[in-house]
Amino acid sequence: QQARTLKISHQFPGGTIDEGDFRDRMVRKFAQEVEKRTNGQLKFEIYPGGSLVKPVEQWGAMANGSLDMSLYPLAYAGGRVPELNIGLMPALVTSYEQGLRWKDAPIGAELTRIVEEKGVKIITWVWQAGGIASRGKPIINPEDVKGLKFRGGSKEMDMLLKAAGASPTNVPSSEIYSAMQSGVLDAALTSSTSLISFRLHEHAKHVTTARDKTFWFMFEPIMMSKASFDKLTPEQQKIVLEVGASLEKFGMESARADDQRLATVYSQAGDVVHDMNEAAFAKWREIARASAWKDFEERIPNGKKLLDMAVSVK
Amino acid sequence: MSVTARFLWRAFSGALARLNLWMGYASGLLVVGSAIVLTGEVLARYFLGSPSDWALELCILMLIASTFLAAAYTLAARAHVNIDIIDAVLPAGLNRWRLLFADLGAAGLCGFVAVNAWRFAALAWSEGWVSNSTWGPKLWIPFGFIALGMTLLTLQYLVQIVDARLASLLTGGRHGRA
């Protein structure tokens, strides 16, 4: 049996196995462990920072088998497979634990079926929470966003923000920094880790973290092209799946640690740190139901069923 | 070549030249259009506080269309930059062959990309792919512009190969530069 080299791509800053963005570290841990357990039969080349395929296009590359693996925000593929927008539906997931329980619930089976039909396999289930950086006033309740130029970063988040009275503003991620600096944006919404690596604390005054509640949970699993997976021996497939599952705890703990680090980094920069409580979350969820969820139900044939399955996860 | 064939060829290359010139105008207008859309967007957001969720994407779409639509016109105007240092080194006879091969290679690439882009555009059409944004434009549109532009470019290469390269090899004269 000849050794195979698999390519893993992701869009996040690259570092080492011990330091840097946890999403990069997770991929490196995966590679190291699989290489060890297959005695070097499987090797990996890791491409951080979108240095092989651009972020969104990683889906197509995995689906046609030209890219082996990616740690991929699943909702990015929503333009091609609209059901996948459920991976970044506002106020749908309520906690890390509940998100991880999707895996063994009916919603997990359905999601797995949908992506595998398109030629992609989920290897590690990872959820990440996000927060809000703002230059003006703190943003906790829906009424706080009225009239603000707000970058939601995705279609569903923009719908929610618009319904809450904000002006969703489309700014490419490479320009968020300049936009926050010059005031083109009043506030931006993204993952805790990206709020740190985009360095918005240099211009923000307030940050709302996900330490308590948040309406921003994104599904960003480690995924593998089914074509690549099928080429592995049964033994190797087993190792890949086991190592993948074993990393879920690391993913959750690191994501949660970054919610905490977000607070530390921003407060060190002199910003005021806020948290979102249950009552505020309930208000956001009410608006989400009437905007983003409603749109998802109406546009997608089995949208309502998917949402019900997700909500029913305890 | 027979007289009829020659006539048809002239008609074809003439029509292509006119079409490509229009595409050149369209391309320039698309750049102007994106400047106007952007300005409108900036003013609406800054002074009226109402940002749009489609302006940026529309501008990118216009930029992609502008780039590919003008590709054949740019070739006809000899404005696709190349490195011409070898020109002075090789004897004229060799240079004619070199330019023929360069054109054939480039035409091959462009033709391949054109076919690939048409297939991809068709796939995007049949699968209903959209950009995953609030505005959500259909993805066959940009892929279609790539396909159309690369097709025109391939045809323009064909005309250039027949009218300039082959003609100059046959007559031994020099027609145009690379």
Place this chain on the structure above:
Amino acid sequence: MGVLEIGLMYLGAALLLLFSGMPIAFALGGVALAFMFALMPANNLENITETLYSELNNFTLLTIPLFIFMGAAIGKTRAAADLYEAAHRWLYKMPGSLGVANIFGCSVFAAMCGSSPATCAAMGGMGIPEMRKRGYSEELAAGLIAAGGTLGILIPPSLTLIIYGIITEQSIGKLFIAGVVPGILLALVFALWVMFSAVREKAAAQAGRAGSELLRAEFFTWRQRLETLPRLLPFALLIALVMVALYDGWGTPSEVAGVGAAGALALVVVIYGVWRWRDLKEILLGTARESCMIMMIIAMAFLFTYVMSYLHITQSMAQWLVGLGMSKWAYLFWVNVLLLVLGCFLPPVAIILMVTPVIMPGILAAGFDPIWFGIVLTINMEMGLITPPVGLNLFVINGIAPDITFRQIVRGVMPFIVIMGLYIVLLALFPEIVMWLPDQSK
């Protein structure tokens, strides 16, 4: 076959096609396609269209055609001539004054946009014809605009520094501040070189070709100088509009480029009366040609980069260098050599994405300040924009002034490449040049 052999073959094949006379864009695309066929699984061919699309599906790239349009529109009117006539009348006693004015024009545009080809396009369309009219050699005129244009990514705002800051987790604000002093100083060094070259060209003209435009004896009274000022007003208004829009937060740098282009259009139509179709169509076609040429190169260069990244060539080169275990200064030296070699073929952002994650740990371990290194890296990337065979600014100039040969342009930028190399050495010897300003704001 090892990665090293494949890498050498890839770059060799690229050189062969680039020098075959094939347009740059198609030479890059052609090599990529050939290696895809030969060495990569067939399903990669399915990605070609999406690869081209994903590279151009980038809002910040819009600044390039917009600034090309701005340069073409203003270049078509008397505005540019007025501007340079004014600079000439005020500065005519200084040797190379017009060239120096162009370097400073490039610096002003650099402060407005984060992209070097865009800076080059905006200034070149106006500056090069004016300099040639006054007797500057093709080499000097083209070389100084190409080199001056590279300041676009050093003087903030800078796209390159933003990407570097995100990847290496450094303060982008601090990087921007760190770019100010080296950027202005580099512009001054360029200006000195231009003055020196102009004196040399003038001496050569005196020795040989009498009657050169450079030798024309001139004198301008204060009255003649002052009367140029009102005609600069429209231009000053345009610059002021863009600056206000940028720093008052009307929009991001890319959006403001749109405001600038629309403003330029209004300027040439309303004030300079360019509204006849005969004039407008030339502006449109010129914009179409130049932006198509540059954008096609950028798109095809990404295909070239994709294959290079897929075959792991760039990454392996960097890993090999890191593995040699060199001393601090040797490491810095060879990292710069690697960046320079890659810069001959690849665009800056691609290099940063592929190389920085690999080389950065070594840079930090050697005790170099990451902010300082970001500036050194950016200057190295600036060199890449004017090194043949693939240098975006060289192609911008070639598009703007098609009658200047590629060889003349390359000869013109050579001294500037040497200057930037020496400038990196200077920054290594005196890191305070970079760090002084950011250290003040602590």
